[in-house]
Amino acid sequence: MALLCREAMTIAKNRTPSALVPIPRDFYARDPRAVSRDLLGKVLVRRQPRKLLSARIVEVEAYLGQDDPAAHSASGRTARNFVLFGPPGLTYVYFIYGNHYCFNVSCLPDGEAGGVLFRALEPMSGIELMAQARDISLDGAAADRDLRKLTSGPGRLAEAFGITRERDNEKDLTSRKSDLFIVDDGFRPQHIEVTPRIGITKAAEHPLRYFIAGNKFVSR
DNA sequence: GAGGAGATCGTCT
DNA sequence: GACGATCTCCTCT
Numbered sequence: 001m002a003l004l005c006r007e008a009m010t011i012a013k014n015r016t017p018s019a020l021v022p023i024p025r026d027f028y029a030r031d032p033r034a035v036s037r038d039l040l041g042k043v044l045v046r047r048q049p050r051k052l053l054s055a056r057i058v059e060v061e062a063y064l065g066q067d068d069p070a071a072h073s074a075s076g077r078t079a080r081n082f083v084l085f086g087p088p089g090l091t092y093v094y095f096i097y098g099n100h101y102c103f104n105v106s107c108l109p110d111g112e113a114g115g116v117l118f119r120a121l122e123p124m125s126g127i128e129l130m131a132q133a134r135d136i137s138l139d140g141a142a143a144d145r146d147l148r149k150l151t152s153g154p155g156r157l158a159e160a161f162g163i164t165r166e167r168d169n170e171k172d173l174t175s176r177k178s179d180l181f182i183v184d185d186g187f188r189p190q191h192i193e194v195t196p197r198i199g200i201t202k203a204a205e206h207p208l209r210y211f212i213a214g215n216k217f218v219s220r
Numbered sequence: 221g222a223g224g225a226g227a228t229c230g231t232c233t
Numbered sequence: 234g235a236c237g238a239t240c241t242c243c244t245c246t
Contacts, residue, residue: 061238070238072231080231098228100239117238155239165230199238 020045020131022181028088032107032114035100036210039105041182041187044121044194046161047179053161056150056187057118059218063104065113069202073113084113089174093158093165102157103163105173105182111173119198119209121151122217123160130160153218212219 023042028035046053058088063071065084072081072094083092084106092104092115108114122128130150132137138146146201151157158164163180191213196205198220211218 063238074237076231078232094238095230096237097239098230098237102238104238119238153239188229195236201237 006159013141024176025089028107029109034106036060036062036116041189043183054124055121058215059120060209061117062117070200084115093169093173101157101158102154120217120219123159134160152217
């Protein structure tokens with residue numbers, strides 16, 4: 001198996017979070033910009049019946065709520081976006097472009113709209129299951145490139161973790177009982193870069209995309 | 221490797 | 234009926 005793939009497997013072995021304590025709700029009850037920055041380096045965990053999926057958060061975007069024209073919450077509360085207006089720390093999952101799901105977490109205190117979009121993850125454990133979910137083989141000559149394709153992009157990471165609106169919308173990421181949550185394993189990114197958000201037309205100039213500089217799994 | 225176009229369907233107006 | 238917080242495939246360089 002190619003070098004990058006081996007590296008990721010080693011990382012996965014060494015860094016799989018041992019203390020699976022979800023980050024508390026207070027963490028999310030803040031400005032999405034602060035939450036975005038602090039989410040980098042944390043670990044998203046999906047508890048499966050027999051296996052644990054985990055991946056480090058390496059790229060996110062902040063959406064500021066009703067004052068942010070690019071945010072789904074800009075036009076007010078709807079049947080689709082109601083989670084953004086509720087308590088912090090809940091998942092907001094929506095379907096887009098006819099074939100992709102995007103995965104967000106609600107921020108700011110209950111009643112204020114805001115969220116963070118997860119754009120890219122670095123796989124840590126359960127890599128084979130993620131590859132299965134994405135219908136990607138990691139055995140070929142292009143294993144390096146294919147490993148990146150597992151979770152580098154909002155639609156890709158959602159597919160790798162089996163995240164859908166039907167299954168995961170409005171799920172509590174701060175609950176021990178949840179099968180989807182985020183933990184802090186002590187990792188701290190050395191250098192965080194901030195750029196304008198990707199793929200939007202409104203308010204596209206604001207620097208609200210945060211990623212770990214130099215990380216191979218960042219989407220662009 | 222980079223860039224462009226098509227696919228596809230839920231949500232909102 | 235139009236649009237969209239994307240991805241993949243195909244073509245061109």
